[in-house]
Amino acid sequence: MLQAALFDLDGTLLKVNTSDFMKEYFKKIALAAAPVVEPGRFTRALLDSTNVMMTNRDPALTNAEVFWSDFRARLADCHEALEPRMDDFYASEFKGLARMAVASPLGRQVVQAALDRGLQIALATNPLFPRTAIYERMVWAGVADLAWELVTTYEEMHSCKPHPEYYQEIARRLGLSPEDCLMVGNDVEKDIAAAAAAGMRTYLVTDYMVNPGQEDYRKVADWYGTLDELAGWLAGADWEQVSLDGQALARVRRYLKEFDAGLAPLVLNKATGTVEEAARALGVEPGMIAKTLLFRAGDGYGLFVVAGDVRVSTKKVKELLGAKPSMATPEEVEKITGYRIGGVCPFALATEVPVYLDSSMQRFDVIYPAAGTAHSALPINFEKLKAITRGTVVEC
CATH class of the missing domain: 3.90.960.10 (YbaK/aminoacyl-tRNA synthetase-associated domain)
Known part of the structure; x- marks a missing residue:
């Protein structure tokens, strides 16, 4: 039986052009660091250390520990002066990037629908940013004040998307089995396929879908639809039937994987009675x-x-x-x-x-x-x- 709903942030609850946002983010944070380190060198170090963090799968190290260990080594001559400037940037200047994002009017509605159905809620955004930056983006999305059981940040998590370990850690921290969790996201690979690999049920939000591999998402997601359709689904879903459907589809997928990995079911966005x-x-x-x-x-x-x-x-x-x-x-x-x-x-x-x-x-x-x-x-x-x-x- 589903007991928790996990929500991706960017592209799911918050409309944002990730490429444009990241360009502006790197520009602004490099400017904040400029009195201490040349912007080009700083940006290269930030990107390289972020990439190292994204590969982390060591359960003994948080993402923040991995990032800072690598980042300090790259900027050994100036990191002590740099770190307080970065803290100040996230505490004060990061909020200026709000102009790069637009809250979805349905984002809060779908999260509230999950709460109204008695589900725990977790914000499952890729934990690449400090807590202050992630909570600021939650404010932009209009969901910061809701009763989140868990918000994934780089200070606390020990892996990133698309590693299944990321989703498994969320389930453990919620005190649940992965199959009791529903992952809601817009990225076919990072949100849906990865969560499914961890054993979770999945709902692909198609409003701002990200699918660079052009996969047939009907073969990956358990359910899919717009945010508007998701709101109605959450409000009216029969959780017993949802759970049974998830178990049945997972059983068929496992059987097919052993028989012929090239075969995969297609999921339709509504039941077909005839x-x-x-x-x-x-x-x-x-x-x-x-x-x-x-x-x-x-x-x-x-x-x-x-x-x-x-x-x-x-x-x-x-x-x-x-x-x-x-x-x-x-x-x-x-x-x-x-x-x-x-x-x-x-x-x-x-x-x-x-x-x-x-x-x-x-x-x-x-x-x-x-x-x-x-x-x-x-x-x-x-x-x-x-x-x-x-x-x-x-x-x-």
């Missing part, structure tokens, strides 16, 4: 949607994976199962398959059950069975589906 809805959401013809149906016959069951435009022959099911069949109840479906109706995946099942594959699906290069939830689908070819399910090919 073949036609799924086809529209994926932009494919209905026949390519692979329905997974559980039949009961006597004391036995059979799982049939059928093209979306094909109707299963009751006579054929009876012939295969040896008794008059009926559709399994929702309770039976969940017990036998481990998935709820609408999201039944034909593999990684809770129990051993024979699987039958409709031969007509071979006419398509790609078919789309559900991947454990009603808002997911797995693009796969027929031969791989046959291999992963160990299914028997039949004419339905």
